[in-house]
Amino acid sequence: KAGVTQTPRYLIKTRGQQVTLSCSPISGHRSVSWYQQTPGQGLQFLFEYFSETQRNKGNFPGRFSGRQFSNSRSEMNVSTLELGDSALYLCASSLRSDAQFRNTEAFFGQGTRLTVV
Amino acid sequence: EDKVVQSPLSLVVHEGDTVTLNCSYEVTNFRSLLWYKQEKKAPTFLFMLTSSGIEKKSGRLSSILDKKELSSILNITATQTGDSAIYLCAVEANTGTASKLTFGTGTRLQVTL
Numbered sequence: 001k002a003g004v005t006q007t008p009r010y011l012i013k014t015r016g017q018q019v020t021l022s023c024s025p026i027s028g029h030r031s032v033s034w035y036q037q038t039p040g041q042g043l044q045f046l047f048e049y050f051s052e053t054q055r056n057k058g059n060f061p062g063r064f065s066g067r068q069f070s071n072s073r074s075e076m077n078v079s080t081l082e083l084g085d086s087a088l089y090l091c092a093s094s095l096r097s098d099a100q101f102r103n104t105e106a107f108f109g110q111g112t113r114l115t116v117v
Numbered sequence: 118e119d120k121v122v123q124s125p126l127s128l129v130v131h132e133g134d135t136v137t138l139n140c141s142y143e144v145t146n147f148r149s150l151l152w153y154k155q156e157k158k159a160p161t162f163l164f165m166l167t168s169s170g171i172e173k174k175s176g177r178l179s180s181i182l183d184k185k186e187l188s189s190i191l192n193i194t195a196t197q198t199g200d201s202a203i204y205l206c207a208v209e210a211n212t213g214t215a216s217k218l219t220f221g222t223g224t225r226l227q228v229t230l
Binding site: 003004033035041042043044045048050055056088090092105106107108109110111113 | 151153157158159160161162165205207212215216217218219220221222223
């Protein structure tokens, strides 16, 4: 069973540009969450998608957005990049039931290392 | 706002030592507490602890949830150099129709020969 796949693995962008990151969840997983990891802040929750709907959102500015497609693949977009957006962006997928919430673990991808110069 | 605090931030031990990592939390509508190991990039799942399963063990690793103290510990006995990693604690909380994971900043463990 393939794991969570994130592309690209590495990315260098300049300030003001925008970027789109992609995440393909484990087959059968319908929930996709995005996190930003920086040395000082640790893992910060960005948002979660389930069945193409955003269910949760963290405390990030509107420059950070995302979406989920019918095949559960998700994309995250950051517009007007700032130097502080340099981070490892991790995607996690999990098997969720929207009828009955069952505790389950999230499986992470390898992440996309974004550097803004 | 939900909060997860891990301690220590970093520690260095000799191979064979036993270590205890701490995680405390303040969340509304607690569901579960999870431990992850992050060696390079992708955190890998270790344990999930809930009200119905407050103690877990796997090989040299074990974890206990103290719901009264709102905390958890992760124990690693007979440490090996391969245990060197960042250990992340995360708490899952209900948010009405969904749930959310809040992570601590992690404990960086280095095991030396």
